[in-house]
Amino acid sequence: xxxxxxxxxxxxxxxxxxxxxxxxxxxxxxxxxxxxxxxxxxxxxxxxxxxxxxxxxxxxxxxxxxxxxxxxxxxxxxxxxxxxxxxxxxxxxxxxxxxxxxxxxxxxxxxxxxxxxxxxxxxxxxxxxxxxxxxxxxxxxxxxxxxxxxxxxxxxxxxxxxxxxxxxxxxxxxxxxxxxxxxxxxxxxxxxxxxxxxxxxxxxxxxxxxxxxxxxxxxxxxxxxxxxxxxxxxxxxxxxxxxxxxxxxxxxxxxxxxxxxxxxxxxxxxxxxxxxxxxxxxxxxxxxxxxxxxxxxxxxxxxxxxxxxxxxxxxxxxxxxxxxxxxxxxxxxxx
Amino acid sequence: xxxxxxxxxxxxxxxxxxxxxxxxxxxxxxxxxxxxxxxxxxxxxxxxxxxxxxxxxxxxxxxxxxxxxxxxxxxxxxxxxxxxxxxxxxxxxxxxxxxxxxxxxxxxxxxxxxxxxxxxxxxxxxxxxxxxxxxxxxxxxxxxxxxxxxxxxxxxxxxxxxxxxxxxxxxxxxxxxxxxxxxxxxxxxxxxxxxxxxxxxxxxxxxxxxxxxxxxxxxxxxxxxxxxxxxxxxxxxxxxxxxxxxxxxxxxxxxxxxxxxxxxxxxxxxxxxxxxxxxxxxxxxxxxxxxxxxxxxxxxxxxxxxxxxxxxxxxxxxxxxxxxxxxxxxxxxxx
Numbered sequence: 001x002x003x004x005x006x007x008x009x010x011x012x013x014x015x016x017x018x019x020x021x022x023x024x025x026x027x028x029x030x031x032x033x034x035x036x037x038x039x040x041x042x043x044x045x046x047x048x049x050x051x052x053x054x055x056x057x058x059x060x061x062x063x064x065x066x067x068x069x070x071x072x073x074x075x076x077x078x079x080x081x082x083x084x085x086x087x088x089x090x091x092x093x094x095x096x097x098x099x100x101x102x103x104x105x106x107x108x109x110x111x112x113x114x115x116x117x118x119x120x121x122x123x124x125x126x127x128x129x130x131x132x133x134x135x136x137x138x139x140x141x142x143x144x145x146x147x148x149x150x151x152x153x154x155x156x157x158x159x160x161x162x163x164x165x166x167x168x169x170x171x172x173x174x175x176x177x178x179x180x181x182x183x184x185x186x187x188x189x190x191x192x193x194x195x196x197x198x199x200x201x202x203x204x205x206x207x208x209x210x211x212x213x214x215x216x217x218x219x220x221x222x223x224x225x226x227x228x229x230x231x232x233x234x235x236x237x238x239x240x241x242x243x244x245x246x247x248x249x250x251x252x253x254x255x256x257x258x259x260x261x262x263x264x265x266x267x268x269x270x271x272x273x274x275x276x277x278x279x280x281x282x283x284x285x286x287x288x289x290x291x292x293x294x295x296x297x298x299x300x301x302x303x304x305x306x307x308x309x310x311x312x313x314x315x316x317x318x319x320x321x322x323x324x325x326x327x328x329x330x331x332x333x334x335x
Numbered sequence: 336x337x338x339x340x341x342x343x344x345x346x347x348x349x350x351x352x353x354x355x356x357x358x359x360x361x362x363x364x365x366x367x368x369x370x371x372x373x374x375x376x377x378x379x380x381x382x383x384x385x386x387x388x389x390x391x392x393x394x395x396x397x398x399x400x401x402x403x404x405x406x407x408x409x410x411x412x413x414x415x416x417x418x419x420x421x422x423x424x425x426x427x428x429x430x431x432x433x434x435x436x437x438x439x440x441x442x443x444x445x446x447x448x449x450x451x452x453x454x455x456x457x458x459x460x461x462x463x464x465x466x467x468x469x470x471x472x473x474x475x476x477x478x479x480x481x482x483x484x485x486x487x488x489x490x491x492x493x494x495x496x497x498x499x500x501x502x503x504x505x506x507x508x509x510x511x512x513x514x515x516x517x518x519x520x521x522x523x524x525x526x527x528x529x530x531x532x533x534x535x536x537x538x539x540x541x542x543x544x545x546x547x548x549x550x551x552x553x554x555x556x557x558x559x560x561x562x563x564x565x566x567x568x569x570x571x572x573x574x575x576x577x578x579x580x581x582x583x584x585x586x587x588x589x590x591x592x593x594x595x596x597x598x599x600x601x602x603x604x605x606x607x608x609x610x611x612x613x614x615x616x617x618x619x620x621x622x623x624x625x626x627x628x629x630x631x632x633x634x635x636x637x638x639x640x641x642x643x644x645x646x647x648x649x650x651x652x653x654x655x656x657x658x659x660x661x662x663x664x665x666x667x668x669x670x
Contacts, residue, residue: 022629231339270339299602302639
């Protein structure tokens with residue numbers, strides 16, 4: 001295992017220490033627990049709070065989207081582990097300003113259980129919560145069983161739209177309605193060229209041959225749908241988009257946001273090469289790209305690979321996704 | 336070689352095609368040559384133009400720093416190759432608005448030769464140019480021979496300060512004065528855990544054993560000063576900073592900008608762990624960190640490793656480094 005760290009057992013906590021030391025004006029924690037991350041300037045104006053959570057090892061996901069114009073808090077687990085219900089609840093209490101808290105998180109059993117338990121505790125303290133479980137990885141379950149799909153990089157768009165709505169001081173129901181709409185219009189397909197190593201484990205959870213890649217692999221190394229020779233960029237773009245476009249479906253005349261995400265070790269140069277092919281493909285299909293997000297938006301530590309995500313826009317989502325936001329990990333001006 | 340691309344010979348050009356397709360509102364090119372990148376909204380107000388250039392394979396360096404509040408143009412070479420003097424000159428002509436053009440680039444022989452030849456051509460067309468050759472890698476030459484040092488990630492700070500000064504419509508002499516001051520106050524040390532592969536070559540230019548790292552390696556794989564077992568984060572932070580701090584030197588009471596840069600395959604989590612140790616080290620030395628930049632600022636494709644850079648501030652540099660800027664690859668609000 002070739003990693004720069006101190007103690008593998010402290011990987012997540014040492015990462016958090018670095019993050020708080022680097023960004024004291026933006027991020028802090030509650031309940032004396034580094035895992036309970038909230039933004040420094042929490043609203044007291046009755047804004048619906050938005051909280052996420054999940055395992056470490058995916059930066060900038062999940063905590064990197066806590067900040068101005070985005071989320072209010074994030075419960076941080078150990079590498080690829082769910083945070084606890086207590087940690088989620090402490091954040092809930094901190095970010096609630098009277099009008100409830102929306103939980104937005106990925107479709108993983110540990111996270112679902114802990115967010116639900118946190119809701120139960122919150123109810124006893126008269127804090128209203130609601131849930132939005134995101135799963136948009138087309139490779140992880142067949143059409144018709146979308147509720148079984150894994151959440152991957154596309155959760156960013158759900159965060160972005162719901163958070164912009166919450167900033168308008170909309171009700172919990174309205175913020176959730178927007179989040180549900182964004183989630184329903186997002187689809188992702190990923191690919192992996194190499195595994196990553198969980199520091200506490202010390203060896204890769206799977207192997208790929210020198211000339212192999214896996215189409216549809218999840219961000220924790222969950223099995224994909226096809227193991228194949230490494231494809232040229234154009235062929236790969238088609239393999240991913242053929243599955244994405246047919247699934248919603250995205251159709252001629254649609255306007256979308258496009259994300260080309262790197263999983264960790266794949267250079268930005270390669271992401272732009274892939275993007276070039278994705279862009280051509282969408283042009284041929286008559287699908288218009290409103291804005292492109294390229295870079296590491298949701299990673300799996302040092303895994304090589306990436307993902308492509310589409311968000312279908314209507315006027316409402318377009319307006320919300322376009323609003324400026326700023327966190328230590330992600331900033332955009334008004335689009 | 337496990338890369339997503341179409342033709343290895345077209346790696347740089349396909350990357351550029353993707354970049355122009357992704358960011359049409361921000362970036363364009365002149366002379367019908369994709370290698371001649373300029374920002375879309377060039378100033379016509381007599382602003383001194385600032386141009387950089389260098390090989391591909393280091394995104395977001397070099398072209399990623401072309402944009403609002405930063406550079407005006409970048410001549411893009413093939414992977415790890417200098418752009419041509421003609422390409423540099425075409426950009427020079429495009430960005431010149433009457434008050435001259437400053438070239439800021441790294442200390443590599445091919446780049447020096449081509450920027451100097453471009454200056455000669457510019458002189459014949461009555462365009463005033465000046466040069467700022469950056470080299471701040473402490474590992475690449477001994478103290479007293481700073482002019483022999485390689486330029487690495489620290490060039491970002493030189494870009495940032497000089498560009499902010501140029502935006503004040505300062506003269507070429509003034510803009511250069513600021514760039515020279517920033518360059519004189521920057522020092523970097525890097526480390527590598529794995530090599531990268533030049534697509535056209537298809538195999539790594541060096542190897543490191545499974546438990547080895549190299550301290551002081553350059554961003555093209557130039558030899559460092561020590562090959563050692565992979566160090567814990569704290570030990571690594573000390574190994575880098577012991578060399579950086581003594582070199583300028585940075586002293587108790589100094590205020591600095593700090594950059595912890597990833598070379599490509601090193602996860603953001605590890606950069607934050609290193610940052611935590613760097614931060615402790617500087618605190619112990621009484622060196623105050625004004626602002627921290629963490630992430631991939633200058634890479635070497637899929638190389639694992641990173642670098643630490645300090646910029647010593649005075650009031651003038653602090654004010655300039657703090658100004659907002661926005662490119663498709665890097666944005667900051669006013670600090």
